[in-house]
Every structure is written in structure tokens, then in C-alpha cells.
Amino acid sequence: MGSTGARYLAGARRYDLVLVLLPSPDTHGHHQTVAQLTLEAVANLEPPDRPAVLGTRTMTAVPGFLNVFGVARISADAHD
Numbered sequence: 001m002g003s004t005g006a007r008y009l010a011g012a013r014r015y016d017l018v019l020v021l022l023p024s025p026d027t028h029g030h031h032q033t034v035a036q037l038t039l040e041a042v043a044n045l046e047p048p049d050r051p052a053v054l055g056t057r058t059m060t061a062v063p064g065f066l067n068v069f070g071v072a073r074i075s076a077d078a079h080d
Contacts, residue, residue: 015051018042022055 020039023032035055042050 014049018051018053020053020055022057024057027058 018038020035021027021031023035039053042053
């Protein structure tokens with residue numbers, strides 16, 4: 001991504017936040033590459049232009065685990 005990616009991130013959209021899937025051995029290679037390139041692109045920006053980068057991991061859902069949050073309840077009729 002390099003300077004092209006940095007210019008995109010700092011372009012007209014001026015992102016405040018970028019989400020990436022953290023690289024791990026069980027993460028698909030494309031996701032690993034995009035995460036690394038995104039971090040490099042952000043590092044190439046001037047500090048005032050850098051968005052915050054939030055990394056996340058995947059997890060196996062436990063049935064009903066979102067039901068504790070009213071707005072995130074999953075309907076019993078929902079399909080995967």
C-alpha cells in the first residue's frame with residue numbers, strides 16, 4: 001500500500017478510524033496482508049492526519065452470547 005495507501009487514507013474522506021482484523025496464524029493471508037499494509041500506510045501519514053487503528057480478532061460465537069445486550073439480540077429466526 002505504501003505511499004499510495006497513505007494518500008488514500010488521508011484523502012478526501014479523512015478517516016478518523018480504521019478497523020483491521022489482527023493477523024494471526026488462523027487468519028486468511030489476505031487479511032494478514034491488508035492489516036500490515038494498513039498499518040504501514042497509517043505510519044506513513046503525518047501525525048495530525050493519522051486515523052486511529054482498531055484491531056480485532058475473530059472468535060467462535062457462543063449461542064446467545066449477544067442476548068445480554070438488548071440492541072444486539074439475535075432473533076431465533078435468524079440464519080447464519
